[in-house]
Amino acid sequence: MTVQGFPVLDNHCHIDPRNGDGIDAVRRFADRGGTHMCIVNKPSWSLGVEADEGEDFRAVFEETLGVVEEASEVLEGEAFAVLGAHPALVSRLLGRYGGPQNDEGVQRAEEVMKAGLDVAAEYVEEGRAVALKSGRPHYDVQEPTWKASNNVMQHAFELGADIGCAVQLHTESGEDFSDIREIAEEAGIDPDRVVKHYSSPAVSAVQRSVLAREEWAFEAAEDGRDFFLETDYIDDSERPGAVLGTRTVPKRVDALLDAGHDAAVERACVTLPEDVYGVEISV
Ligand SMILES: [Zn+2]
Secondary structure, three states: OOEOOEOOEEEEEOOOOOOOOOHHHHHHHHHOOOOEEEEEOOOHHHHOOOOOOHHHHHHHHHHHHHHHHHHHHHOOOEEEEEEEOOOOHHHHHHHHOOOOOOHHHHHHHHHHHHHHHHHHHHHHHOOOOOEEEEEOOOOOOOHHHHHHHHHHHHHHHHHHHHHOOEEEEEOOOOOEOHHHHHHHHHHOOOHHHEEEEEEOOOOEOOEEEEEOOHHHHHHHHHHOOOOEEEOOOOOOOOOOOOOOOOOHHHHHHHHHHHOOOHHHHHHHHHHHHHHHHOOOOOO
16 A cells, blocks of 8 residues: 555654564554655664674664564565664663773773674675664763764764765754764765754754654655655554654655645655665555
């Protein structure tokens, strides 16, 4: 099923059979007309992994890849994997490595996260994932933590430049992300392949992945700039309703099409994902 003949992509969601509805959430998406989803690995610790080295991430990535495979079977289109280290991991690591004032601990935390990204990049190179996930904490942190986080993000950009893939970002909220664009340009990755997840429509300087609230979806479609739509569905039965459900993006696409935003929908769900992730979107 599609929505009025259009493929529908949810650009950032989590499907977690262990703690949530798993493939049932994918079925709800598909039944409403959703065809493609970018499934992002959950934070390593939420899957019981306390990472101390890059290899520790492999179990997390493999679990996500299994879910992506299952989801693809349910979808008329395809699910894509986005793999990386969650930016909040830095604080968790520093909790174990002596805190933000311990230089050695900060260095070690930075290295663990970079190593996790190195492993994620292997999966992209093998064609099993389409993008990396990185960023920096969305909450206030001390200067050394902030610096380390920016270094990790820069490393993700360098990997993306190297292997030719996009990077999804989890960051602080905000609108003008010119500083991130600069880091991306220096690292050699096309800033248009740097996608800020959980964007409001006002986000600029990097690619917007707009949270699919009704007013935001329309605002994004009306301003004429490129955008993705996402739910950031977390699939956690302990936090029902904490985020948008998987039917949301198909519903918004339906409403956008009813309002005549066909070109915006085609861009958000077909040509932009093709440009940014190098995938083919067809149903
Ligand atoms: Zn997320």
